[in-house]
Amino acid sequence: MSTSLIAANTLRTTEIVQIRTDSPSVKTFAIVDRLCAKAKPGQFLMLWIPGIDEIPLSIMDVNNGVVSVSVKQVGDATRHLHDMAAGQTVGVRGPFGNSFTESRGRVLLVGGGTGTAPLMFLAKQLSAKTERLSFVEGAKTKDELLFIRELNGICNEKSLITTTEDGTYGLQCMVTQPLASLLDKEKFDMIYTCGPEVMVKKIFELTEQRKLPLEASLERLMRCGIGLCGSCVIGKYRVCRDGPVFTAAQLREVQEELGISKLGFDGSRIPF
Amino acid sequence: MLSTSVAGLALASPTMLASGILGYSAESLNRVARAGAGSVVSKSIGVEPRFGYPNPTVVQAEAGLINAVGLPNPGIDLYSEEIKFAKIILKIPLIVSIFGYSADEYATVAKKAVGAGADAVELNVSCPHVQFTGSEIGQNPKLLTEVVEGVKAVVNKPLIVKLSPNVTDIAVTAKAAVKAGADALTAVNTLKALAIDPETMRPILSNIKGGLSGPAIKPVALRAVYDIREELPDVPIIGCGGVMDWQDAVQFFLAGASAVQVGTAVAFDDLEVFASINKGVENYVRKKHYGSVKEIVNLAHRS
Numbered sequence: 001m002s003t004s005l006i007a008a009n010t011l012r013t014t015e016i017v018q019i020r021t022d023s024p025s026v027k028t029f030a031i032v033d034r035l036c037a038k039a040k041p042g043q044f045l046m047l048w049i050p051g052i053d054e055i056p057l058s059i060m061d062v063n064n065g066v067v068s069v070s071v072k073q074v075g076d077a078t079r080h081l082h083d084m085a086a087g088q089t090v091g092v093r094g095p096f097g098n099s100f101t102e103s104r105g106r107v108l109l110v111g112g113g114t115g116t117a118p119l120m121f122l123a124k125q126l127s128a129k130t131e132r133l134s135f136v137e138g139a140k141t142k143d144e145l146l147f148i149r150e151l152n153g154i155c156n157e158k159s160l161i162t163t164t165e166d167g168t169y170g171l172q173c174m175v176t177q178p179l180a181s182l183l184d185k186e187k188f189d190m191i192y193t194c195g196p197e198v199m200v201k202k203i204f205e206l207t208e209q210r211k212l213p214l215e216a217s218l219e220r221l222m223r224c225g226i227g228l229c230g231s232c233v234i235g236k237y238r239v240c241r242d243g244p245v246f247t248a249a250q251l252r253e254v255q256e257e258l259g260i261s262k263l264g265f266d267g268s269r270i271p272f
Numbered sequence: 273m274l275s276t277s278v279a280g281l282a283l284a285s286p287t288m289l290a291s292g293i294l295g296y297s298a299e300s301l302n303r304v305a306r307a308g309a310g311s312v313v314s315k316s317i318g319v320e321p322r323f324g325y326p327n328p329t330v331v332q333a334e335a336g337l338i339n340a341v342g343l344p345n346p347g348i349d350l351y352s353e354e355i356k357f358a359k360i361i362l363k364i365p366l367i368v369s370i371f372g373y374s375a376d377e378y379a380t381v382a383k384k385a386v387g388a389g390a391d392a393v394e395l396n397v398s399c400p401h402v403q404f405t406g407s408e409i410g411q412n413p414k415l416l417t418e419v420v421e422g423v424k425a426v427v428n429k430p431l432i433v434k435l436s437p438n439v440t441d442i443a444v445t446a447k448a449a450v451k452a453g454a455d456a457l458t459a460v461n462t463l464k465a466l467a468i469d470p471e472t473m474r475p476i477l478s479n480i481k482g483g484l485s486g487p488a489i490k491p492v493a494l495r496a497v498y499d500i501r502e503e504l505p506d507v508p509i510i511g512c513g514g515v516m517d518w519q520d521a522v523q524f525f526l527a528g529a530s531a532v533q534v535g536t537a538v539a540f541d542d543l544e545v546f547a548s549i550n551k552g553v554e555n556y557v558r559k560k561h562y563g564s565v566k567e568i569v570n571l572a573h574r575s
Contacts, residue, residue, distance in 0.1 A: 002541065006332060009332040009337075009539070011331060011332065011469065048476070052326075054328040055327065089471055089472055091328075091469065091472075223324075223341060225330075227538060227539060228292075228337075228539045229292075230293070230300055230315070233297055233299070235299050238294075241542070264323075265323040266324070266345060267351075268346035268347075
């Protein structure tokens with residue numbers, strides 16, 4: 001029996017050490033946790049908001065034992081979390097799941113909304129190792145574009161493309177729009193993406209047409225986080241245990257569900 | 273060597289997927305089948321859809337897990353489609369787990385499950401964390417009898433009853449189930465348990481109490497199987513509770529189980545656990561000079 005998994009799955013309580021407001025709907029919470037501070041880009045943790053809920057969150061950064069997660073206010077649990085203050089107690093399990101592979105050469109990262117968070121973590125690790133790192137980030141409005149300043153530091157001006165749906169910053173289009181020409185114009189050794197599943201599906205289609213390698217981090221309703229309950233399945237895979245990062249080959253196996261349907265709280269299939 | 277049978281169900285291996293683990297989708301069940309399980313048991317299905325409890329629904333304990341997921345399921349009408357699809361792709365028997373709030377509800381779901389193609393039904397009369405069903409039925413021999421008789425009257429497939437360990441004497445409920453028509457027994461479901469976080473001074477699970485599984489309950493489950501066999505020499509028993517490796521499985525066979533169900537081990541050793549238990553059991557049977565796993569069932573009762 002895996003003792004490291006038991007250790008990871010054991011709930012630890014810890015204080016929120018810092019809260020940073022990143023956008024009108026997104027805050028980044030920093031907590032101290034030794035185990036999660038060893039996480040690799042792509043992994044996630046389960047955050048317990050005592051008395052309210054426990055939710056899966058992608059790890060956005062680790063630094064000297066401090067772990068950061070970026071959280072969009074989308075429902076009851078995240079609203080309570082957004083109302084919390086530094087010094088208050090939360091619980092943590094993890095890190096869980098697999099991670100992005102470290103590709104050398106030329107890499108492209110495509111983030112939609114808070115899907116940008118795990119890619120920030122990846123970008124920081126890859127920037128020194130890759131030949132060239134390009135980033136395409138999309139959001140609904142300028143206010144909701146995350147980590148632009150940090151990304152400008154990691155990428156050079158030419159290799160950061162931003163899109164907003166309302167045109168308040170960067171290109172006015174969906175994040176997938178500039179991709180086709182970018183993929184035709186430049187050669188990439190690996191494409192990484194994270195964001196809404198409908199977006200991931202479009203990117204998967206673009207990379208498949210061009211036979212390009214892809215790693216996509218998926219998000220689904222999760223309960224146990226350890227591969228037991230089946231809430232997060234896509235095809236034969238469990239997002240929490242077999243993912244959350246899936247390769248193009250794996251995505252091919254789950255095309256009937258990718259961006260089309262997921263399981264709801266009652267285990268029934270609900271369309272996106 | 274590994275093939276066995278339980279109440280007429282032919283199993284290529286004596287390891288089964290326990291109810292509640294994965295089990296929503298046909299694809300997940302098929303993956304478990306390909307990993308080496310001889311049979312798979314679905315999530316517990318009721319008449320109506322149920323959302324289950326908010327998180328936390330699973331918490332790590334000293335030697336196992338405590339869960340109160342709350343029987344989330346899409347309801348038998350929707351799940352019947354999944355059963356039909358599962359029957360097309362699965363090459364092993366599919367057992368559908370069933371719960372209800374009355375004998376009528378159990379019978380309704382069982383009838384529909386068998387109608388959709390279930391090879392057997394397993395009655396969940398032992399879930400310790402949902403009111404008015406599960407162990408509230410299974411701990412009461414009179415209610416248990418009503419439920420089992422009701423299902424027996426409407427299905428012509430093997431009827432398995434999953435028993436609760438949260439009773440004074442499991443032989444009493446085992447006998448009631450068999451007398452009412454159970455073709456086989458699964459022993460046992462989870463042991464009612466609690467986890468409290470000292471820092472926040474709260475129970476951790478949203479439902480407060482849940483069911484303990486894993487290594488912590490194995491000796492209790494083993495004793496339950498042994499006790500049932502002492503009282504009921506003939507009923508097929510499926511051992512369940514803390515089966516983490518082949519040594520555990522062998523102990524259950526010796527105590528009287530014809531097969532074992534595996535659940536919590538999937539969290540710690542992933543789906544490879546089925547193949548690894550099967551291989552270990554096969555080596556053991558061979559080393560002890562028996563021809564089949566069937567021959568070692570009950571052997572601990574010899575003296």
